[in-house]
Amino acid sequence: MSNLFEFNGAKGQGYSQPAPVLPESSIVLPASLARKSLPRWPRLSEPEMVRHYTWLSKRNFGIDTGFYPLGSCTMKHNPRVNEVIAQIPGIADIHPHQPEHHIQGLLAIFYEMQYMLEICSGMDQVTLQPVAGAQGEFTAVRCVQEYFRLRGETQRTKVIVPDSAHGTNPASAAMCGFEIVEIPSKADGRIDLEALRAVADETTAVMMITNPNTLGLFEPDILEASAIVHGVGGQMYYDGANFNAILGITSPGLMGFDAVHFNLHKTFSQPHGGGGPGSGPIGVKSHLAEFLPGPLVEQRAPVGDESNAAIDNMWYGWYQPKHTIGKVQQWHGNAGAIIRCWAYYRRYGRGLKTMSEHAVLNANYLRHAIHKATKAAGVDSMVCDGAEAVVAKHEFTLSLAPALEMHGISAMDVAKGLLDKGYMAPTVYFPLVVPECMMVEPTETESKETLDDFATHFAEVLQVDAETLHAAPITTPVRRVDEVYAARNLCLRHPYDDE
Amino acid sequence: MLSAMGMSSMEELFADIPAEVRMTEALPLPLPQSEEEILADARRLLGANVAMGERVSFLGAGLYRNYVPASVFQLVTRGEFLTAYTPYQPEVSQGMLQAMWEFQTLISELVGLPIANLSLYDGSTAAAEALTCCVRVHNRKATQKNTVYVSELTPPDRLSVMSNYCQGAEINIKLLRHHPDGTLDLESVTEAAGSCGVYVEQPNPLGILDSGVSQIKSIIGENTALIVAVQPVSLGLVEAPGNFGADIVVGEGQPLGSPVTGGGPIYGIFACSKTYLRLMPGRIVGRSLDVDGKVAYCLTLSTREQHIRRHRATSNICTNETLIALMGAMHMSLLGPEGLQTLAVRNMTACILAKQKLSRVEKITLPHSTSHHFNEFVIELPGSSKDCLAHLDALGIIGGFDLSAWYPERKNWLLATFTDQTNEKQIDLLITHLTAWASSQEVNA
Numbered sequence: 004m005s006n007l008f009e010f011n012g013a014k015g016q017g018y019s020q021p022a023p024v025l026p027e028s029s030i031v032l033p034a035s036l037a038r039k040s041l042p043r044w045p046r047l048s049e050p051e052m053v054r055h056y057t058w059l060s061k062r063n064f065g066i067d068t069g070f071y072p073l074g075s076c077t078m079k080h081n082p083r084v085n086e087v088i089a090q091i092p093g094i095a096d097i098h099p100h101q102p103e104h105h106i107q108g109l110l111a112i113f114y115e116m117q118y119m120l121e122i123c124s125g126m127d128q129v130t131l132q133p134v135a136g137a138q139g140e141f142t143a144v145r146c147v148q149e150y151f152r153l154r155g156e157t158q159r160t161k162v163i164v165p166d167s168a169h170g171t172n173p174a175s176a177a178m179c180g181f182e183i184v185e186i187p188s189k190a191d192g193r194i195d196l197e198a199l200r201a202v203a204d205e206t207t208a209v210m211m212i213t214n215p216n217t218l219g220l221f222e223p224d225i226l227e228a229s230a231i232v233h234g235v236g237g238q239m240y241y242d243g244a245n246f247n248a249i250l251g252i253t254s255p256g257l258m259g260f261d262a263v264h265f266n267l268h269k270t271f272s273q274p275h276g277g278g279g280p281g282s283g284p285i286g287v288k289s290h291l292a293e294f295l296p297g298p299l300v301e302q303r304a305p306v307g308d309e310s311n312a313a314i315d316n317m318w319y320g321w322y323q324p325k326h327t328i329g330k331v332q333q334w335h336g337n338a339g340a341i342i343r344c345w346a347y348y349r350r351y352g353r354g355l356k357t358m359s360e361h362a363v364l365n366a367n368y369l370r371h372a373i374h375k376a377t378k379a380a381g382v383d384s385m386v387c388d389g390a391e392a393v394v395a396k397h398e399f400t401l402s403l404a405p406a407l408e409m410h411g412i413s414a415m416d417v418a419k420g421l422l423d424k425g426y427m428a429p430t431v432y433f434p435l436v437v438p439e440c441m442m443v444e445p446t447e448t449e450s451k452e453t454l455d456d457f458a459t460h461f462a463e464v465l466q467v468d469a470e471t472l473h474a475a476p477i478t479t480p481v482r483r484v485d486e487v488y489a490a491r492n493l494c495l496r497h498p499y500d501d502e
Numbered sequence: 503m504l505s506a507m508g509m510s511s512m513e514e515l516f517a518d519i520p521a522e523v524r525m526t527e528a529l530p531l532p533l534p535q536s537e538e539e540i541l542a543d544a545r546r547l548l549g550a551n552v553a554m555g556e557r558v559s560f561l562g563a564g565l566y567r568n569y570v571p572a573s574v575f576q577l578v579t580r581g582e583f584l585t586a587y588t589p590y591q592p593e594v595s596q597g598m599l600q601a602m603w604e605f606q607t608l609i610s611e612l613v614g615l616p617i618a619n620l621s622l623y624d625g626s627t628a629a630a631e632a633l634t635c636c637v638r639v640h641n642r643k644a645t646q647k648n649t650v651y652v653s654e655l656t657p658p659d660r661l662s663v664m665s666n667y668c669q670g671a672e673i674n675i676k677l678l679r680h681h682p683d684g685t686l687d688l689e690s691v692t693e694a695a696g697s698c699g700v701y702v703e704q705p706n707p708l709g710i711l712d713s714g715v716s717q718i719k720s721i722i723g724e725n726t727a728l729i730v731a732v733q734p735v736s737l738g739l740v741e742a743p744g745n746f747g748a749d750i751v752v753g754e755g756q757p758l759g760s761p762v763t764g765g766g767p768i769y770g771i772f773a774c775s776k777t778y779l780r781l782m783p784g785r786i787v788g789r790s791l792d793v794d795g796k797v798a799y800c801l802t803l804s805t806r807e808q809h810i811r812r813h814r815a816t817s818n819i820c821t822n823e824t825l826i827a828l829m830g831a832m833h834m835s836l837l838g839p840e841g842l843q844t845l846a847v848r849n850m851t852a853c854i855l856a857k858q859k860l861s862r863v864e865k866i867t868l869p870h871s872t873s874h875h876f877n878e879f880v881i882e883l884p885g886s887s888k889d890c891l892a893h894l895d896a897l898g899i900i901g902g903f904d905l906s907a908w909y910p911e912r913k914n915w916l917l918a919t920f921t922d923q924t925n926e927k928q929i930d931l932l933i934t935h936l937t938a939w940a941s942s943q944e945v946n947a
Contacts, residue, residue: 278821
């Protein structure tokens with residue numbers, strides 16, 4: 004089957020349009036403005052277009068296709084009612100410049116989401132504006148930067164990041180203009196408090212960290228780490244990528260953090276859409292609240308005419324924080340994603356804790372089941388835990404280092420073997436502190452049967468000989484893709500015949 | 503499951519969380535709801551909003567309520583697209599990878615530049631990333647170090663995003679002046695020579711198609727990037743910026759493929775020439791081969807990105823707007839070149855008709871009437887646009903955008919937008935009520 008630009012079918016338009024209100028001849032553009040030749044787009048009929056994208060979809064693997072234990076990505080089921088809700092005209096057909104009295108329902112949902120996230124995180128004020136986790140990190144670090152500027156503490160030029168952190172942490176802090184100080188983690192990915200003490204000083208602005216850490220382990224020394232950073236006048240930043248493990252059990256506020264971002268799309272199930280959209284609200288303690296990007300939503304009793312549009316006799320309005328850093332997205336963030344996440348949260352309400360409990364239960368059970376299955380198959384010597392721990396949180400790491408040493412089978416080989424079994428592979432080679440790392444996150448929406456089957460198949464893959472595994476996958480739409488060739492022979496668009 | 507692990511309670515799974523950081527009380531949140539209850543609540547709350555489609559709307563100002571064909575919605579909710587993650591395992595992600603490689607081609611052809619990434623968050627972040635990108639590329643040779651020039655008309659919210667993205671690299675944003683007729687002052691552009699980049703919009707924030715934009719590159723020269731923000735539908739009629747020397751083209755992709763959705767999720771377009779390839783932001787798909795020599799696609803040039811390069815990455819972007827870009831690709835592939843042109847004609851003719859009719863209304867002036875407009879223009883009212891919009895709102899009309907929100911001294915400027923969704927009856931309705939309101943202003947005065 005061809006790409007979009009190789010179609011030789013109908014030469015029409017895929018949908019008909021009404022006639023313009025005036026003939027085209029009424030448009031007279033000077034040569035300096037008029038387009039000389041149209042884009043060389045394909046000319047497809049609707050059935051051709053529908054078949055093309057249906058065919059493409061069949062060459063793509065989503066949660067709907069099968070188990071998707073991609074560590075750090077929280078690939079939980081996306082309830083379809085959320086998609087129905089996002090198509091309601093009261094969100095889909097709303098313009099961000101409409102006046103407040105047109106969007107009371109939307110603002111009420113925004114307010115509820117601000118409140119819910121504040122409650123769950125132990126923060127004092129949330130903004131929903133950042134549209135992805137990385138943008139949330141950037142926004143929060145910007146707020147801290149302005150906070151210190153206003154206090155005259157301009158010597159705070161450094162951000163401390165553990166070497167096991169997500170790459171977005173140092174990238175976001177660097178975009179704000181901070182110098183990055185990377186500190187080594189211990190073998191289990193946990194904070195090396197001595198290393199932290201050695202670098203924390205009056206030049207420290209922020210420490211960025213996630214808990215559970217990127218190995219899926221809870222950081223027991225978190226209060227001590229917070230105390231060290233606060234002791235030198237710095238701020239603690241919580242990367243909410245792993246928030247799914249702790250909702251209703253603990254909170255960044257209780258752990259001493261000053262700012263946090265949420266990956267709403269992970270924790271509250273906005274579909275990942277093959278790479279986005281996401282939503283990355285941030286929450287901060289009160290001393291940082293005046294720096295947040297605006298506008299934020301407030302709730303109050305309606306005045307005068309406002310009662311006509313008020314929701315449950317409450318009025319919702321925008322307001323600007325006093326020292327706002329300004330905007331990080333031109334509009335009001337990914338409102339459509341926030342609505343879907345609201346629907347997901349409503350499903351649990353005050354029972355959000357059970358969501359985290361089940362996520363952690365599933366992760367620990369799967370870790371146990373994999374060890375059991377590999378032992379039963381006699382291949383347990385090929386794989387070990389990525390870190391010593393009695394319990395993991397919502398995800399766990401395995402190391403295939405023994406398999407590599409014994410049989411020349413790498414984590415990537417096992418990943419490709421799992422693709423042949425009909426699974427999405429776990430995250431591989433992250434975090435870097437675990438050799439031949441495989442990071443597994445089943446989420447709360449999978450059944451025991453799915454986890455048992457995966458464990459069995461995992462053990463089966465380890466029984467396959469190295470040569471066969473090097474050749475895997477063989478059942479997928481294409482086999483191993485040559486990424487080096489792609490980088491050396493750049494082909495970033497369709498090569499037209501005359502090129 | 504617990505007993506299989508030799509555990510007796512859920513608590514054992516959380517034994518590693520110290521008591522000092524434990525929540526002691528239940529979350530003060532409402533009871534869990536069923537799907538039916540959630541849907542009913544969503545319909546009640548969102549139903550209380552005023553959707554643009556329920557009214558006659560002339561509101562645009564950066565986001566446009568175009569028709570998105572039904573098949574786009576049907577296809578984009580296929581679970582294989584909807585519920586996939588970033589295509590890190592290319593063997594099972596060929597569908598999205600190919601669709602994004604095709605998207606790159608569609609955008610590349612649309613704007614007249616060879617390279618496009620597979621989306622940034624929105625038009626404002628695309629513009630902001632373009633500014634930091636052009637400084638990375640041009641700063642070494644620039645005589646005005648760390649300096650970019652931006653049209654003074656740039657909406658403050660967009661400029662604010664740019665400032666936030668630029669401040670970390672200590673980039674100075676200087677402003678380009680405009681003539682009273684709304685066109686760019688090319689004298690002011692000469693001051694930008696030797697800087698890292700110039701950012702303008704075509705059509706500009708006043709809706710004007712400015713023929714001066716095509717002369718900028720010859721003024722600023724090779725070592726200063728020309729960044730042009732576009733309204734993508736306009737490119738069915740208006741020259742692609744790549745064809746008059748633009749180095750980077752950005753824009754709000756939304757009018758192609760996406761409903762307005764309260765301003766997000768939408769997608770930002772980012773395209774550039776080869777000069778910027780290795781220092782540009784965002785994900786890129788390349789065409790490659792698999793071990794059997796079959797055509798296959800994968801993410802490429804990842805060494806620019808945060809997961810490899812960490813603090814030296816060209817941007818911190820990870821999650822982008824792929825699914826919305828996919829909607830864009832679907833819409834573009836349905837339109838075809840002639841369909842795009844038709845769509846542009848429908849927008850522009852609605853704008854021309856409205857201009858003709860409004861120019862005959864007494865007490866109303868069109869301050870930029872000598873210019874060409876794509877789908878919106880400024881109406882100068884005999885009273886404040888705030889009052890006028892409130893008056894129209896009571897009559898069920900969303901009359902446009904109050905430009906005093908962008909330019910505080912322009913209390914009487916209204917930006918009215920006319921798209922493919924505008925018909926003559928709606929224009930006449932607007933004329934009728936504007937005429938009545940304008941004449942009442944005279945009486946009051």
